[in-house]
Amino acid sequence: MRKPPLYSGQGPPAKISINPSEGGVGTTFYVNATGFVANTPIKVEIYSPHNALVMFRTYTTDSRGSIGYANVSWSSAGQNHGNYLLRIYGTYRQDKKEKEDFLELQFRIK
Numbered sequence: 639m640r641k642p643p644l645y646s647g648q649g650p651p652a653k654i655s656i657n658p659s660e661g662g663v664g665t666t667f668y669v670n671a672t673g674f675v676a677n678t679p680i681k682v683e684i685y686s687p688h689n690a691l692v693m694f695r696t697y698t699t700d701s702r703g704s705i706g707y708a709n710v711s712w713s714s715a716g717q718n719h720g721n722y723l724l725r726i727y728g729t730y731r732q733d734k735k736e737k738e739d740f741l742e743l744q745f746r747i748k
Contacts, residue, residue, distance in 0.1 A: 652703070652741060654726050660746040663717060667745060669710040671726050674703040675736055680728035684712055687720030699728070714747050721746050 652673030661667065674680055676699055684693040693712050697705045714722075727740040 651732065652728065652730050654724065654741045654743055656724050656743055656745045658745075660748060661714065662748055663719070664713065664715045665747070666711050666713050669712065669724060669726075670704070670706050671699075671728065671741075672702070672704045672706070674699045674728040674730050676701050676703045678703075678729045680705060680726055682710060683725045683727075685723040685725065687718065687722065692717065692722075703730075717747055719747050 652671065654669070654671045657668045657670075658665065669682055671680060671682075678699055679696050680699060682693070682695045682697065682705075683691060686692050695710070697708050697710065699705055700707050721744050724743045724745060725740055726742075727738065729736050729738050731737075
């Protein structure tokens with residue numbers, strides 16, 4: 639029987655997304671995160687092109703390790719054009735141990 643490949647250890651075995659990945663000023667962006675430890679807190683942050691924190695929220699993952707249930711959104715009304723950074727901190731499992739780390743994803747206000 640073949641064993642599944644081990645995780646490479648270059649970050650959490652979790653996924654984050656933002657939709658849309660690009661939009662004009664005033665666009666509402668929707669955030670999702672999956673693959674984290676169930677029923678644990680995760681922090682959702684958004685940084686401006688000048689590295690200023692423009693959003694910070696904490697959520698608790700559901701029984702599947704997701705925050706999809708929360709319908710997490712952020713409105714870019716009043717923000718400047720440029721590349722923004724979504725950063726999500728959370729707990730994930732690797733090698734049968736729980737570890738805390740973050741994932742990042744860029745998106746753009748045009």
